[in-house]
Amino acid sequence: MSVSRSAPTLTHLDExxxxxxxxxxxxxxxxxxxxxxFSGGKDSIVLLRLAEKAFxxxxxxxxxxxxxxxxxxxxxxxxxxxxxxxxxxRLIVASVQESIDKGRVVEETGPRASRNRLQTTTLxxxxxxxGFDAAIGGARRDxxxxxxxxxxxxxxxxxxxxxxxxxRPELWSLYNARVRRGEHVRVFPISNWTELDVWQYVAxxxxxxxxxxxxxEREVFRRDGMLYAVSPYVQRxxxxxxxxxxxxxRTVGDMTCTGGVLSxxxxxxxxxxxxAATRVTERxxxxxxxxxxxxxxxxxxxxxxx
Amino acid sequence: MSVIxxxxxxxxxxxxxxxxxxxxxxSTLIGRLLYDTKxxxxxxxxHIEEASRRRGHDYVDLALLTDGLRAEREQGxxxxxxxxxxxxxxxxxxxxxxxxxxxxxxxxxxxxxxADLGVVLVDARxxxxxxxxxxxxxxxxxxxxxxxxxxxxxxxxxxxxxxFDEIARDLERLGLPDLRVIPISALHGDNVVDGSExxxxxxxxxxxxxxETVEIALDRDLDARRFPVQWxxxxxxxxYHDYRGYAGQVAGGVWSAGDExxxxxxxxxxxVEAVETADGPLEAATPPLSVTIRLADxxxxxxxxxxxxxxxxxxxxxxxxxxICWMSDRPLEPRARLAVKHTTRTVRAIxxxxxxxxxxxxxxxxxxxxxxxxxxxxxxxxxxxxxLCVDPYEENRATGAFILLDEATNETVGAGMVLVGTA
Numbered sequence: 001m002s003v004s005r006s007a008p009t010l011t012h013l014d015e016x017x018x019x020x021x022x023x024x025x026x027x028x029x030x031x032x033x034x035x036x037x038f039s040g041g042k043d044s045i046v047l048l049r050l051a052e053k054a055f056x057x058x059x060x061x062x063x064x065x066x067x068x069x070x071x072x073x074x075x076x077x078x079x080x081x082x083x084x085x086x087x088x089x090r091l092i093v094a095s096v097q098e099s100i101d102k103g104r105v106v107e108e109t110g111p112r113a114s115r116n117r118l119q120t121t122t123l124x125x126x127x128x129x130x131g132f133d134a135a136i137g138g139a140r141r142d143x144x145x146x147x148x149x150x151x152x153x154x155x156x157x158x159x160x161x162x163x164x165x166x167x168r169p170e171l172w173s174l175y176n177a178r179v180r181r182g183e184h185v186r187v188f189p190i191s192n193w194t195e196l197d198v199w200q201y202v203a204x205x206x207x208x209x210x211x212x213x214x215x216x217e218r219e220v221f222r223r224d225g226m227l228y229a230v231s232p233y234v235q236r237x238x239x240x241x242x243x244x245x246x247x248x249x250r251t252v253g254d255m256t257c258t259g260g261v262l263s264x265x266x267x268x269x270x271x272x273x274x275x276a277a278t279r280v281t282e283r284x285x286x287x288x289x290x291x292x293x294x295x296x297x298x299x300x301x302x303x304x305x306x
Numbered sequence: 307m308s309v310i311x312x313x314x315x316x317x318x319x320x321x322x323x324x325x326x327x328x329x330x331x332x333s334t335l336i337g338r339l340l341y342d343t344k345x346x347x348x349x350x351x352x353h354i355e356e357a358s359r360r361r362g363h364d365y366v367d368l369a370l371l372t373d374g375l376r377a378e379r380e381q382g383x384x385x386x387x388x389x390x391x392x393x394x395x396x397x398x399x400x401x402x403x404x405x406x407x408x409x410x411x412x413x414x415x416x417x418x419x420x421a422d423l424g425v426v427l428v429d430a431r432x433x434x435x436x437x438x439x440x441x442x443x444x445x446x447x448x449x450x451x452x453x454x455x456x457x458x459x460x461x462x463x464x465x466x467x468x469x470f471d472e473i474a475r476d477l478e479r480l481g482l483p484d485l486r487v488i489p490i491s492a493l494h495g496d497n498v499v500d501g502s503e504x505x506x507x508x509x510x511x512x513x514x515x516x517x518e519t520v521e522i523a524l525d526r527d528l529d530a531r532r533f534p535v536q537w538x539x540x541x542x543x544x545x546y547h548d549y550r551g552y553a554g555q556v557a558g559g560v561w562s563a564g565d566e567x568x569x570x571x572x573x574x575x576x577x578v579e580a581v582e583t584a585d586g587p588l589e590a591a592t593p594p595l596s597v598t599i600r601l602a603d604x605x606x607x608x609x610x611x612x613x614x615x616x617x618x619x620x621x622x623x624x625x626x627x628x629x630i631c632w633m634s635d636r637p638l639e640p641r642a643r644l645a646v647k648h649t650t651r652t653v654r655a656i657x658x659x660x661x662x663x664x665x666x667x668x669x670x671x672x673x674x675x676x677x678x679x680x681x682x683x684x685x686x687x688x689x690x691x692x693x694l695c696v697d698p699y700e701e702n703r704a705t706g707a708f709i710l711l712d713e714a715t716n717e718t719v720g721a722g723m724v725l726v727g728t729a
Contacts, residue, residue: 012319012398021596022555025537056584058541141389148388168718169633171419174647174709178716194391
């Protein structure tokens, strides 16, 4: 037999993919009730593909859950339902509107009202209701400074809190997945990926994305240097005149806090080229929720935000 | 295909760990590396310009780029390992930034555990000091295959070639693998990304050139085949009625269909029917690929078992002599009961004996310590409730490594590297 014993060169995408698949299988094997969080964004679309790679031809050993603010881009909701149906996996929708109706949270009012912060309560309630002990998400270390210090298996206490001073050391690819009843871990299989890696992977795997990621004509208005989509969920202030522009979105959050960028990139290749040349971080450019203070993300994460 | 996709087809990933303290200019070096490779976005730069002004600096403090947590910014120190990425046209880099203070040994061990390469900072005025030896020691025991020592602050020793040569000679005695010594000034940028006009006597590569070209493909453990079974894929669907695939990450060797296999610890023999992924069959799989292996015979194989080359199997061990880095405030004492997580298998263990502890100042072994305290590195003998399939860490970084868990608190309390496994 003459099987070649020379080692093929692996690309960075091969290595990052292998690491992510390993993490997926480790959560599935070590935790009793994991759940995969899905937002319809590109990172969670990559997660779905990685879950296929980890478990096919078997089924996913966990359901897929979307925390729905009720203020999502309709294109994203349509995409979510279609994609999960294609995969034949189970979808749970945790609704912020329900949390409001039940009085668990109070809706913000005014032109800057957003349901972004309310999601935390809905997420933690859903985790408790279903008894999930692991929530798998698509957060990446390159998104924001406090994320750079977060573990891949990130422990949360009974209150859903993250304590950055008392994190478990994480060595080699040996993850400590132990939790007590009521506690859970957040698991981030693509922690070590960058925005560019994600796009290169989307291109390599030919993954379909919601249409809002590509340049399209849309009615927008300018606020704080960002372009917001005109929608029934955002109240415009005086002087915020709507106009039509060719835009695309770099992240898919709630319509109340996600801004678009002027762009002509209509294909994956064109988007990748634009990102490679870009000079502003994706959260800095298009996420109002990170702009409140220097430590905005760290504060939200401490109380249980993703 | 565009240029960018082609680049994605060929860019290797290099994982590096940086060791040193604020005083060595480590944060400045990382900031410089990111800044000169144009990885810093305008909003990040605006952010640290503002933060620098608020602190009363009259310069942009590149070190602020790496301070992640509020407590770190308030105290002006780095507490925890930070992971960040940067990319050049030649390579994709994953950088673990480990704080360098004495009390943070555990962070450096953590950062070094996955590193292909270690960057050690030395202050040209101080030369090789105790901390340098400690960093070199940790890189050596964690088996980081390549080491670069950046002799920083060359501007403060008048760019002196004699001073540099003297330090380089001292470094050679530290026994570091594939050592490269580079004179730099992180503050001024000399030999970090761009070359140095102030040091025409230095003909070697800049730090970045070296990081981009150091050969890492052969560092993978390709000798003995090792495959810890992580997850069993059994669809039991109509289309895959009898399908049984063993999923996991290759920990050693090159795996192909037809290879002879021993399933450990049971010792059953069979052959590889196929090596595949969700995308189809593979001709060969090497570390660190995550794949699925199907076996020729219908055997009882579960998570925690190890598939291996029957010609050179790992030791099925009931006792381990191992180097331990202790990471808990509560000291490790003889008779302690712990859980050992090794590859995909977790077993209970009792500490039979503490053999030695390393003196952090002299790096000499002190025999028979009464305990190992936080950040101590020592050797212990562990007795296992059930067997583990181990190799010496010296031979395989995946099957020679384990973590120690406290079953009462669920904390990760230590890291271990197998010296000897016995049946």
